Amino acid sequence: MKIHEYQAKDILARYGVPVQPGKVAYTPEEAETIARELGVPVVIKAQVYVGGRGKAGGIQFGDTPAEAKAAAARVLGMDIKGLTVEKVLVTAKIDIKEEYYLGIVLDRKTQAPVVMVSTAGGIDIEEVAATTPEKIIQQPIDMHWGLRPFEALNIVSAAGFPPHVLRQSAAILTALARAFIESDANLAEINPLAYTDDGKVMAADGKIVIDDNGLFRQKEYATWAEPEEANPLEYEAKQAGLTYVKLDGDVGIIGNGAGLVMTTLDMVARSGGKPANFLDIGGGAKAETMYKSLTFVAKDPQVKGILVNIFGGITRGEEVAKGVILAQAELPAGMPIVVRLSGTGAEEGRAILKDAGLDWGKDMRDASEKIVAAIARTEKGQ
Amino acid sequence: MSILIDKTTRVIVQGITGREGQYHTHNMLAAGTNVVGGVTPGKGGQTVEGVPVFDTVAQAKIKTDANATCIFVPPAGAADAIIEAASAGIELIVCITEGIPVIEMTRAMLVVHEHGARLIGPNCPGLCTPGAGKIGIIPYQIFTPGPVGFISRSGTLTYEVVSLLTEAGLGQSTCIGIGGDPIIGSTFVDYLQLFENDPQTQVVVMCGEIGGSDEEDAAEYIKTMSKPVVAFISGRTAPAGKRMGHAGAIISGNTGTAQGKVAALQAAKVPVADTIFDIPELVKKVL
Numbered sequence: 001m002k003i004h005e006y007q008a009k010d011i012l013a014r015y016g017v018p019v020q021p022g023k024v025a026y027t028p029e030e031a032e033t034i035a036r037e038l039g040v041p042v043v044i045k046a047q048v049y050v051g052g053r054g055k056a057g058g059i060q061f062g063d064t065p066a067e068a069k070a071a072a073a074r075v076l077g078m079d080i081k082g083l084t085v086e087k088v089l090v091t092a093k094i095d096i097k098e099e100y101y102l103g104i105v106l107d108r109k110t111q112a113p114v115v116m117v118s119t120a121g122g123i124d125i126e127e128v129a130a131t132t133p134e135k136i137i138q139q140p141i142d143m144h145w146g147l148r149p150f151e152a153l154n155i156v157s158a159a160g161f162p163p164h165v166l167r168q169s170a171a172i173l174t175a176l177a178r179a180f181i182e183s184d185a186n187l188a189e190i191n192p193l194a195y196t197d198d199g200k201v202m203a204a205d206g207k208i209v210i211d212d213n214g215l216f217r218q219k220e221y222a223t224w225a226e227p228e229e230a231n232p233l234e235y236e237a238k239q240a241g242l243t244y245v246k247l248d249g250d251v252g253i254i255g256n257g258a259g260l261v262m263t264t265l266d267m268v269a270r271s272g273g274k275p276a277n278f279l280d281i282g283g284g285a286k287a288e289t290m291y292k293s294l295t296f297v298a299k300d301p302q303v304k305g306i307l308v309n310i311f312g313g314i315t316r317g318e319e320v321a322k323g324v325i326l327a328q329a330e331l332p333a334g335m336p337i338v339v340r341l342s343g344t345g346a347e348e349g350r351a352i353l354k355d356a357g358l359d360w361g362k363d364m365r366d367a368s369e370k371i372v373a374a375i376a377r378t379e380k381g382q
Numbered sequence: 383m384s385i386l387i388d389k390t391t392r393v394i395v396q397g398i399t400g401r402e403g404q405y406h407t408h409n410m411l412a413a414g415t416n417v418v419g420g421v422t423p424g425k426g427g428q429t430v431e432g433v434p435v436f437d438t439v440a441q442a443k444i445k446t447d448a449n450a451t452c453i454f455v456p457p458a459g460a461a462d463a464i465i466e467a468a469s470a471g472i473e474l475i476v477c478i479t480e481g482i483p484v485i486e487m488t489r490a491m492l493v494v495h496e497h498g499a500r501l502i503g504p505n506c507p508g509l510c511t512p513g514a515g516k517i518g519i520i521p522y523q524i525f526t527p528g529p530v531g532f533i534s535r536s537g538t539l540t541y542e543v544v545s546l547l548t549e550a551g552l553g554q555s556t557c558i559g560i561g562g563d564p565i566i567g568s569t570f571v572d573y574l575q576l577f578e579n580d581p582q583t584q585v586v587v588m589c590g591e592i593g594g595s596d597e598e599d600a601a602e603y604i605k606t607m608s609k610p611v612v613a614f615i616s617g618r619t620a621p622a623g624k625r626m627g628h629a630g631a632i633i634s635g636n637t638g639t640a641q642g643k644v645a646a647l648q649a650a651k652v653p654v655a656d657t658i659f660d661i662p663e664l665v666k667k668v669l
Contacts, residue, residue, distance in 0.1 A: 106484055108594045108630070111491045111565050126635055143488045184483050213629060214483040216458065245624045258562055258627025259536020259591055263616040267657060275619060280627040283519075283537075311538045313521045314405075343521065343541065364542070365659055 001210045003224050004047040006089045008206035011183055011221075015175040017190070018202040022091030031072030034090040035065040041093040044071040046078060046085040051124070056080045061093060096204060099192035100161060101125055102173050104141070104180045106187070106211075112140040113180055115147065115173065117159040121192035135159075147177035168201035169193060183221065184214025233277075233300060242279060242296060249274025251371055252297035252306035254290075256281050256315045264309045267364050273372035276303045284314040290323020298331045305336040305375040309364055310343075317341040317349030325356050336374035340367035384511035384556040385531070385576040385583070386474060386500075387415075387450070393517055394442045394472075395420040396463045397454035398430050402478075406454065406519050407431045413522040415515030418446040439463075439470040450474035452508065452517045460504060461486035468497040475567070476517045477504035484629070487565040494567060501567020505628065507537035507559035520557065528553015530665060531577035533570055534589035535562055535596075535628070539616065543589060543658050550662035555583040562628030564593075570600035578607050585610050585669055587661060590643055592617035593631045597643040601650040610668035613647045614655045615640045 009019045021038055024047065025031035035042045046058030053059055058080050062068030068090065078085045099121035107114040118136045120128045128135055137159040141147050153170040161169050172193065180188040187209040194204040215222040227235035237244030243258070247265075251273040255261035258280050265275040279297055281289050290308075297306055310320050324339055331337070340361040341349045353360055359374070361367025393410065397403040398420025408431050410417050419434050419442045426437035436442040439451065451472045455463040460479035467475045468490075475494065482504050494501045502509060508518010512525035519537075524545045530552050534540040540559050547554065558573055560566055570588060577583045588611055590597035597615065604611050618640040620626050622633040633639050644654050653664045 106488075106564065108564050108596075112488050113485075143485075143492055181485055184485055186484065211484050212625075213457065213481045214485065216481075217483070243627050245621075245626060247619075247621065255538075257536060257538030258631060259534065259539035259589070259616055260542060262536075262591060262620060262626050262631065263539055263542075263658060265620070266616060266618045269619045270657060278620075278624075278626055311541050313519065313538065313541060342545070343524075363659075365657065 001212055001215060001221070001225060002049045003208055003210060003221065004049070005045065005206055006047060007224055008208040009203060011179055011208060012176070012190070012203055012206050015179040017172050017175050017179070018200065019206070020091040020094055020202065020204070022089050024087050025072055025090050026087050028069045028073040028076065031088060031090050032065045032069035035062055035068035038090065038092050040064055040068065042068050043091050043093050044068060044075055045089045045091070046075050046080060047087045047089055048080050048083040048085055050081045050083060053080060058085060094194060094202070094204065095197035096192065096194040097197055098165070098195040100165065100169065100195070101128070101191045102169070102176055102193050103189040103191065104177060104185070104187070107140065110140040112143055113177070114138055114140045115155055115177065117155050117173065119160050125189070125191065141177060146181055147174055149174050152177070165195050165201050172201065172203070183208065184211045184218050185209060186211045237296060240292065240296065242293060243282065244296070245278040246300070247275050247277050249276045250302050250304040250375065252276045252300065252303040253309070254279045254281060254293050254297060254306065255309040256283065256285065256311065260309065260311060264307065264364060264368070267368040268307065268372065271365070271368040271372045273368065273375065276300055281315070285319065287319045287323035287326060290320050291326040294324060294327035295330050298335065304378065305371050307367055307371040308337065308339040309367060310341050312341065312343030312345050315344070317343070317345030317347070318352060319345070321349035321352035324358065325352065328356070328358070334378060336371060336378060338367050338371040338374065340364060384514060385573070385580050386509055386556060386558070387511050387517055388514045389416065391450050391474070391515070392416055392418045392446060392448045393450045393452060394418060394439070394446065394448040395452050395454065396439065396467065398422055398435055399425050399428070400454055403454040404430055406452070407433065409522070410452070410516060413516045415517065418448055439466045439472065443470045443472065448472060450517060451476065453477040453479060455479060457481035457483070461490040464490040464501060465493045468493045468499040471497065472499060474500050474502070476502045476506070476508050477567070478506060478508060478518055480505040482563070484563070484565055487563070491565065491567070502558060503561040503566060505563040506561035506566070507540060509556060509558040511556045512554055518559070520559065524548055525557065526553040528555065529582065529584035529669070530554045531580065531583040531586040532557040533573045533586065534559055535591050535630070536589065536616070539589055543587065543614070543661055546658060546662055547587070547665070550666070552662055552665055555580060562630050564630040569596045571603045574600060574603055574607065574611070578609055583609065585612065585665055587665060588613045590615045591628070591631050592620050592626065592633050592640050593628070593638040595637060598646040601646040601652065604650045604652055611652050612655065612661060612664045612668060613652050614658055614661055615643045
């Protein structure tokens with residue numbers, strides 16, 4: 001789960017990482033009030049779930065409260081990579097003399113969080129990795145004890161951090177590691193770590209991604225989930241407990257098991273169709289889940305037909321068929337549905353579908369071809 | 383012959399009194415698996431499906447001399463269950479549970495390694511050796527004994543492809559669903575090594591998917607193998623940056639794409655099936 005910069009900084013501050021004082025504003029007036037409270041000059045930063053805000057004009061300055069208000073008015077409502085800015089972070093402006101990078105990311109290969117540190121701060125770390133990889137020092141965290149202060153010191157020292165920032169950077173890195181581990185993060189980044197004119201070391205920006213699997217115990221952070229403008233359906237699906245990903249095409253796809261659904265998407269594409277979504281009903285789904293999934297997929301105005309592909313194990317074919325029949329009445333009139341059932345309860349399920357006059361495919365390929373053809377026919381008819 | 387599980391494997395079930403645990407214990411026994419006990423704290427002394435229940439894995443180990451376990455414990459306690467099993471000296475740990483916080487897995491893996499145990503999963507359907515039994519939730523009836531070793535990151539896709547193999551008269555030695563999480567106990571390379579040394583296995587079918595670089599690592603290892611491998615990669619139409627159901631199935635930046643994996647495998651001279659329906663033919667060609 002992504003969270004905003006102000007939320008990431010909130011977490012970092014709890015672990016003792018110095019950050020600029022700041023507050024979130026939803027209106028230009030609020031931004032003006034905050035600027036007055038904080039003291040000027042201030043920075044107005046768009047809070048959206050994408051990088052590259054600065055280049056898009058999403059970071060602006062205000063030397064007076066009135067200017068802060070005007071800057072916030074420009075940034076609020078701005079479109080950044082398809083996302084509308086609904087809130088801005090108003091923080092005290094700092095004069096940055098030097099910029100560094102501190103990051104921690106979960107690494108599949110070492111099966112541990114890996115610390116990445118560089119003196120090349122302020123720019124995208126993937127760019128640094130591509131152009132000057134020698135400027136990045138990496139080290140896995142030993143999960144027996146987490147990142148010890150001496151280890152953090154060794155890492156920033158090896159990365160070439162100069163003496164005037166060494167001890168503070170190491171302390172911040174130690175805190176970042178604690179924040180990462182205790183927050184169930186997949187990624188935690190301070191970029192840039194700023195050395196200011198008045199000799200302070202602080203997090204000028206912060207980014208944290210929380211592991212979805214950790215949200216059941218990160219109860220406060222779980223309440224921070226919010227709809228992503230670009231994908232309102234995905235947010236709604238999550239709230240409804242569905243594993244759903246929105247795609248660009250017009251063939252709605254529902255199946256059981258992530259690998260099977262992914263393979264079904266590929267098969268539909270191969271049959272000349274374009275998948276509209278990924279929806280995995282998981283194991284042991286009942287008619288109710290099938291009903292909910294079908295009516296949900298049909299909500300997407302781009303969807304012109306739906307393919308249901310089930311390999312029954314714990315999931316039973318007749319439950320799936322019952323769910324399809326239930327949902328059918330509520331789907332747009334004439335929307336084609338093709339169901340493919342195999343495994344447990346497939347015979348019973350097919351009998352139910354036959355009685356209802358629904359089309360089914362004998363295997364994944366047959367079903368994919370059928371739904372693509374059915375959509376083409378409906379389009380022609382219109 | 384087979385790998386990891388045969389008729390002598392002595393299996394316990396952690397979380398045996400839960401709905402899933404009970405149901406799948408029944409199915410494992412029906413498949414001929416040597417289930418010798420189960421564990422649910424506070425339910426010691428009861429029996430499920432005729433097998434004794436213990437309060438802890440350590441007790442179960444002493445009383446039954448189990449050497450394998452199947453974990454059905456919910457996400458909040460599953461990493462602890464893995465650590466408990468490894469600490470009690472269980473050699474083969476199969477974790478079915480989906481949704482374990484990944485930071486918990488980084489700790490569990492340390493204990494698994496320290497005790498020299500092997501972990502399959504988490505977030506996996508388990509494994510099966512036709513004729514000897516199964517550990518996990520794979521439907522046993524779709525299998526038939528034979529020369530094909532099978533490994534996959536997915537559950538239902540495994541069932542789909544195994545059914546195709548069986549229909550085509552291609553039996554299986556051992557089939558393993560390795561798990562869909564970013565951190566899993568054993569990777570493709572681990573299983574390829576076991577199949578390479580298994581006399582029954584003559585060819586390996588590997589079904590990978592987007593995310594991570596396990597398939598690329600496998601491609602490197604396959605170059606050194608004497609046995610042929612046939613591969614399939616799912617997620618060719620998956621967009622970057624989206625988690626496709628499995629926590630591990632995500633393209634980050636330029637890594638983990640289906641195209642990259644197919645290219646790496648082809649560079650290792652591995653035939654890669656365009657669709658799952660092409661897999662049996664490719665297997666027949668290399669047998």
